[in-house]
Amino acid sequence: MKYRKLGKTNIEVSEISLGTWQVGGKWGEPFDWASADRILNEAVDGGVNFIDTADVYGNEVGESEKAVGKFVKSRSEKIYVASKCGRQLNPHNNEAYKPAALRKFVEDSLSRMGLETLDLIQLHCPPIEVYYRPEVFELFDRLKDEGKIQNLGISVEKVEEALKGIEFENVTxxxxxxxxxxxxxxxxxxxxxxxxxxxxxxxxxxxxxxLTGKFTKDSSFGEGDHRQFNRNGEHFDKGETFSGIDYNLGLKAVDELKAVFPQQENLAQVALKWILGFDAVSCIIPGASRVEQVTSNLGASGIPEISSEQNAAVNRIYTQYIKKSVHQIW
Incomplete structure (x- = not known):
């Protein structure tokens, strides 16, 4: 495993880390605590030292956080834990983002995980109006002074939100x-x-x-899987599902990508390696619902570097199939 600096936090994190949206099983299925434990152990055994979760992950509030907290306390290694807050707000709008509510979310996350402090807390894709409210961001300075968090981050849907958010000095x-x-x-x-x-x-x-290359036009997804019920953004931002692109168009682009990398049977590893080619990236947090997926993801660091010719082909495929429908939206 290779490690990279996580910006001005100065934390060194595994370049392939772990996201836990579906760590307890496939989307929409009951949370499987034993499966979550196996996935988390496989990741850390493979060198992962950064785990990303959120208070809303799991079929019930806090399921993923509880699994992560229990796991972290079972290991001797230093494991950095990141969570998120804000998506519990209902309605999820600018007016609901009140410092008192966010404080309670953070304190509840700490309680569920049994931790004294969070290495990173992230605002969980708030409405863009929130980025014009300094009082929201100032709260996290107080939480840091109290020792409840170490760093503040933001999770965003759009580039414009990212650019606005990093104007706040305490966003790391x-x-x-x-x-x-x-x-x-x-x-x-x-x-x-x-x-x-x-x-x-x-x-x-x-x-x-x-981008695993394993789906076809006949692939099916469960009723509780966002890849089934959110293709048009019915429940949350469309860009979270298949990156916002038309499924069948994506399959065509994937077929072309496979032809660019004929020596690599595992397209998922190629897709991760491509991301690691950008030095601005600190880490990637692919999710996993099975141990085998963790093993595959961790193997991406070790495959050959992507050549300039292959990069040019990836860009050509993106321009031909994808760019027009997604580039300016997110």
Whole structure:
């Protein structure tokens, strides 16, 4: 495992880390505590030292956090824990983002995980109006003074939110969707992130599994799986599901990508390696619902570097199939 600096936090994190949205099983299925434990152990055994969770992950509030907290206390290694707050607000709008509510979310997360402090707390994709309210961000300075958090970050849907958020001095990291099918962050945002020493945490690196190369037009997804019920953004931002692109169009692009990397049977590892080619990236947090997926993801660090010719082909495929429908939206 290789490690990279997480921006101005100065934490050294595994370049392949772990996201825990579906750590207890596939989306929509009952939470499997034993499976979550196996996945977490496999990740840390493989060198992962950074785990990302959120208070809303799991079929019930706090399930993923509880699993992560229990696990971290069972290991002797230093494991950095990141969580998120804000998505419990109902309605989830600007007016609901009150410092008192956010404070309670953070304190509840600490309680569920049995931790005294969070290495990183992230605002969980708040409405863009929140980025114009200094009092929201000032709360986290107080929580840091109290020892309840070590660092503040933001999780965003759009590049414009990332650029606005990093204007706040106490924002140390940005979690953002970036992959072969979502390339816009590599433009102005990555440049500004490096300039301000912002840690970049990449989520949805495999475009909800499209970039594994294992799906076909006949693939089916469970009723509780967001890849079934959120394709048009019915329940949350459309960009979280298949990176916002049309499923069948994505399959065509994936077929072309496979032809660019004929020596690599595991397209998922290629997709992760491509992300690691950007020095602005601190770490990637692919999720996993099975131990085998963790093993596959961790193997991405060791495959050959992507050549300039292959990079050019990836960009050509993105421009031909994907760019027009997603680039300026997110």
């Amino acid at each position: 990291t940005v979690q953002i969707i970036f992959n072969m099918f979502r390339q816009r962050p590599s433009e102005l945002f990555f440049e500004q992130a490096k300039k301000k020493d912002i840690g970049v945490i990449v989520r949805v690196p495999l475009a909800s599994g499209l």
